[in-house]
Amino acid sequence: MQAPLTHFISAAAIQRERLMPASGRIVARRGQQVNPNDVVAEAMLRPEHLVLDIARGLGLSANDADHYIQRRAGDEVGEGDVIAGPVGLGRRVIRTPRSGTVVIAGGGQVLLELEGEFTELLAGYPGTVADIVGDRGVLIESTGSLLQGVWGNGRINYGLLNLLAHAPEDELTTGMMDVSLRGSVVMGAYCGDERVLQAGEELPIRGMILASMDSALCSIARGLSYPIVLLEGFGKLAMNPDAFNILVSGSRREAALIAEPWDRIRNTRPEVVISLPEGVRPEIPAESKPFASGQTVRVISPPYKSMVGTLTNLQAGLSVLPSGLRAETAGVRLANGDIVQIPLANLEVIK
């Protein structure tokens, strides 16, 4: 069985597709250097249309009115432009009430797609546009320390990384959220207080990296303007040492937070990319492999949730868990030296 894999890599070379849910316009070009907040593509995800009844406006039959329509499908029109006419002695014309594009013209009617707000797709990652993906998005190549999260609030931003946790289990409190953090990305271990999140909004900060959060804060977190990435999950969980050490060494460097929801089908998950110092050679992240002895694994569920250890052996057949369930298990040596039996379904390799 292939083991689920989560990356915590101090220097990684990564490629990420950034795609819109619908077709649109690509505004980035191949080879362009981008920052996380740069717009790389845009699409009209909430189009608005308008039907102009030309026949009625000109007082003609639908067939006759068609002869007077001056614009064809695909034509762009500005507000007040003549779209049909003139007709008769009065030189009657029909003007467009708003700017837009003619979609269909005929049958005495014109369907306009009105100019509206484009939804912008941000690069998310700092790097280079390596390729254009049809009319849906781009492929970005990036280097940096890579930390993959488990939950994100859907936002994207970047800024200098400020460490507020001095130990993997430190709780983030309102007292830590002072004005010196304005415009930066903050890292804490656990957040259980909505006032901390709100303080971040008021300063404002540009992002928050947490090990874990009280699940009661989910809806508040989704409403914030800055990104939040959780590296461990929900409940009071300490940050795994690999992630903590990478963040410590990335202090005061630029961190990009792509707080996308984890979607296994679309292959997206929340990530943090921290810029690298000069001269560091990045590695290409390893692919997933089957579980094997010696791998560093993280336990993803209670009672050892978010603990990291070394896989010592794979048990043959099914083992009985303390809950009474039967499952394929592996022995895991935790940091304190204890060896515990964990179902394979509750393990992921971290690398």
Place this chain on the structure above:
Amino acid sequence: MPTSLIDADSVLAIEIGTVNTRVILFDVVEGRYRFLGQGSVPTTIGAPSNDVSVGVKAALDQLHDITGRVLFNAEGQLVIPSQPSGVGVDACVATVSVGPPLKVVALGLLEDVSAESARNLASTTYARVVETMSLNDRRDTVQRLDCILQAHPDLIVVAGGMEGGATKSVLNLLEAVGLACYLMPKDLRPEVLYAGNSALVKDVQESIGSLVNLHTAPNVRPSYESEQLTPSQPALAQVYRLVRSRQIRGILEVDSWTGNHLLPAATAFGRTIRYISKEYAKSRKGVLGIDVGASATTVASAFAGDLRLSIHPGLGLGENLPEILDMCSLSDVTRWVMVDVPDSYVRDYIYHKALYPSSLPISPEELAIEQAIACQAMHLAVKQASKAYPANVPGTRSNLLPWFEPIIASGSVLTKAPNRSQALLMVVNGLQPTGVTTVALDRNNLAASLGATASVTPLLTIQSLDATNFVNLGTIISPVGTAPLGTPILRVRMTNDSGAESEQEVRHGALAVFKLPAGQAGTLHLTPLHKFDVGMGGFGRGGTVKVIGGALGVIIDARGRPLRLQAEPSRRRDSLNKWLAAVSAGQA
């Protein structure tokens, strides 16, 4: 059984679930279909494979290791039908539940008539209605067009126009659908299922057939009073298959093995329940099937062949799990937890489980939380499903489940529960049956696969609906009525085959158990007191009922309907644990 009656000797059933992919091999042994073995691996929809067929093939490799059966030829293709050498299988069926719910726009003429029927039809597959449009909403064609474009649906269900009724308004509604599809890139156009006035099919075909991927189905609302969803379900299943084939890599290959008959797992599950209900038609009671899965909780209720299927993606135990808290309060979930954990811990568990749907409860505490969630999911799903039951169903009462016989329980949280008593109590607490019923556990989670095999080889389905696959957990007798707690409400005398008798007077609020070994017959003489109803002809009416012993005997659930739990947490937990112990005591 002469083998000449067998249409296809060996049958391979594939189930691609949200968490696991299973392959099951059936073959004829001594003239009878047998379950020969199964392979199971985690579903490979995500990285690194991003292709569900990878998981299917891995599960088939496992099956090969277990049974020795060679299924693939040298080119790596599944061999169908089997060769004289024994390589391959004669038929293959597959069910799918993996993937996000389909996004559906429902259109009908009237909001609470045909538009509601369109919504109800969508709820019989893995779908989420993201927008409803009808003449009542007073939107014009362009506003509807914008609405469809913004919704990015996978499917548009159009209902409306009773048989012999409206035509022009239906075609007007369809204008927006045609326009929207015209404006979308071809590869992003939704499927359109027309299930309205049948007289209009040709007109609909002419007006939008060239613009959309049009499917037609029988009218879901043939008259104002009647809604008929069942005849449209095969067409809906076809649409589901097409959408999933586009969305999920590997589905197409598996579908080709089935001769393009891949089914939504819930549809197949419903078929099995419908078949059982025909067998039980004489009892005048319905048959209830509940399947608690990761993608959804499915409720299949069938009344003498009339199936009411409802699928609840928001009540699955997978990625959508936090949605349960949109449908009920956290305390509605925590009330079922048998161990002392803070409510916030349960909420964190729900959210964390959604991140890792395949994770298993390691400790007894986590298991108790998971079982509590399952219990509440069943409770909410059945409550929702019962709104669509026919009015004349026996035992119908406001806010209570009507009489069912039997209740079929499926889904790993139930079938893999460490103790049968846990499974039974989850079902009884969640569904709160009334009257006299039997609870059967779909031990190997075969119900959906058997629904799929029914179209290929009905005999396999019939022969597999036996006690080896569907374990009788016990007979549940649930009197309904009102009396102070502690009042005797039912006198029960049980006579077993050997003539031995036992008698109990059961008090309101209690849960009593009569031991009756599995497979052994017994006769229950029920005498309700205080005008309680045990489903034997009315309030206060008693009688005799023959029962067959199940794994946990005969359970008299006199705790009241609806079941009211104590408000004080420690007392409530004590009761839950006491009830579990009582049910466990019936184990032969």
